[in-house]
Amino acid sequence: MSDIVLTAAVRQNLLSLQNTADLLSTTQTRLATGKKVNSALDNPTNYFTAAGLDARAGDISNLLDSIGNGVQVLQAANTGITSLQKLVDTAKSIANQALQQPTGYSTKSSIQFTGTGVGAAPAGPATAANLTSSKLNGGVFTFTNSAGTAVTITVGTAAAAFDPTTKTATVKTLDQLNTALAVAGVNLSGSITGPDDLTFTSTNDGAGQTITGTAAPTAPAALDAINISANALGGGAGGAVVAAVPDAVSQNARATLVAQYNQVIQNLTTTAQDASFNGINLLDGNSLKLIFNETGKSTLTIAGVNFDPNGLGLATLTAGTDFIDNVLTGKVLTALNAASATLRSQASAFGANLSIVQIRQDFAKNIINVLQTGSSNLTLADSNEEAANSQALSTRQSIAVSALALANQSQQSVLKLLQ
Template identity: 45%
Template sequence: MSSSVTLSAATRQNLLSLQDTSALTATTQNRLATGLKVSSALDNPVNFFTAQSFNSRSGDLNSLLDSISNGIQTIQAANQGITSIQKLIDSAKSTANQALSTQITTTGTAGTAYATTSSATSVKLYVNGQATTASIASNSTIDGAITALNTAAGSTMFSKDTTGTKIVLNASAAVEFATTAGQSALGFATGTTSAATVAKYGTGNDVVTSGTNLTVAGVDTRAKLAEQYNSLLTQITQLAKDSSFNGVNLISNSDPSNKLHIAFNERDTANLDIQGQDLTADGLLLTSITGNSGTSVNGQGNFLLDTDIKGTLTKLTAGSDTLRSASSTFGSNLSVVQNRQDFTKRLVNILDTGASNLTNADLNEEAANSQALSTRQSLGISALSLANQAQQGILQLLR
């Protein structure tokens, strides 16, 4: 004897409809809860794995964005360093121009009258460090001595005072005597030998101090300006070495290994290498001003000669040109990297949107579906009740 319950066709149909409605309701509620219409490969394998591919590439590109951002900061640090170095070079130019405008003079009148000598006299002078010797003939008058001195100096810097007996020195240069004998032979008070004057203009080229009758102006001022210039060069080098970001410095040296590598895609098939440059004082070919200059040790340093100062200004101008060129290069690279950063951000957004389109549910649609299914379920229950009313009539007859 069968123990199954026999349902009428109408009842069974209504029951199946309620079951279908219940399944659809469960699916809709799951989509509303998760926001996804494809939450696993079982829902839609093509959409699921395609969306995973999009999300994977989006994640890779997002990781690259951090590297690109660091690259931008590194370039900006280098560019800021260049800007600050340019200001220091401008200060160095100002210092050199100030030295050039500082006049060097040697002035004074002999303390005693010129006295003729019975024998020829040689007076060795250094005019701005350049050695020259005036040969004064025996029994030469003061006029003859002055002529010999001016001929040796290459300039009319010696003359006589109003009395016509004393020699006057008025030069737009640093004029120094090699010996005290030369000073006394012209009637000037003698100086002394000091550590600063021994071998002042090279080995064996000693000088003596000016003495009380002569005043040399401008040399010390230029020497102090040279010290300021050297300090600025030190600051340029230090600033260049401090212009780093995340351990990368693009202006401290030009070594081939000193470069910034920025990858623009996950396979590194699109990238940019930015080579570092040496923008220190040495890299800009700016040399310190010392006590000596030129190819030989002659003591003509510390901005003593106008030609040296002009040469320094030429080097500073060349250094400025190098900085401008480097700034242009870094600026161009920065533009490229920023453009790729913007492109990558937009591409990530496109990939994320594409993945969402494949897997995300339309919550407005699912909410409407939920309301419709709720209504359908209520109607199904009512229909099932109506289908059972015929059997309830038979039950009344049995009673």
């Protein structure tokens, strides 16, 4: 090819035609790819900057899958809490049915104290209007439960209502005595059973409680029990205790309710265990850690809870021991109310965490869009401009071909002379 001699005019036109062809090829490539920067050779700064933006967008996009799974884990936990709350409500309904049952005892437990008198001879036998006219005058009675809480009531002429701070009262009449017992929360009622005799009998609420009598205050070991101690003027340790007599029909009905309650409690365990997603169960003690950015520095750890019956403070009941009277039933209801409060509190906590995760999920989607838009701004071609360029270059190419033909006419003239 080096032996071929071209005139200056032909060579200049050929060079122009080659440049036009290169430009046309570049324009056609941009139209085909939609990008004005296809390699580092096109624009190193824009190419590598866009590559960095695309890489970060890809990293964050990969995190969106784990964030989405985190949302579902929280949704599963929330669904589990909702079901647990319904089960607790069902257990409450069963406990309330126990409260509506007839008294579980045909005869309630009782104990009698006989006053020994003090000072001058009493004016007469004890009456509902005046206990101090009998030998009960000056008697001091202390009622102690299993927690060791003591309430002291004195029989005396200077009557004083129950004081919740000191847990003491002084009574003269039978009505004052029973009012003080009720206000103090002692499930007993007093009655006059002889000239100098005062008998304490369990009320319906505490019909199944065990009564013991001693000269000195003693905390009973049994949960549903009460110890009544008295000074010498109140009869000391008191007489023999009459034990409560269970009502078979009522107790059978209560035992049936205990079985129903225990079935609900068992379902609390299985429901909490089933509230998992992708192997993570926030109701079974598992924790969830979410990563929100490509460096791993932005994270959220959601601690799990144990919402089996033990975790909620609930236990299975025993027929013949639980639900036997209103006091014990009330203690079960107290535990159920506490479990409901715990579930509501945790549902609120998970709800707040879910809001955070969803906000970060939306943020990740938006930041990916920002990064990809920035990358596109650096590399994408303007299709309209490139189409116009292509048309202009095609026209220029046609003109260059014609110019090349004109440049060759001088040599054609020489050829005609030789002919």
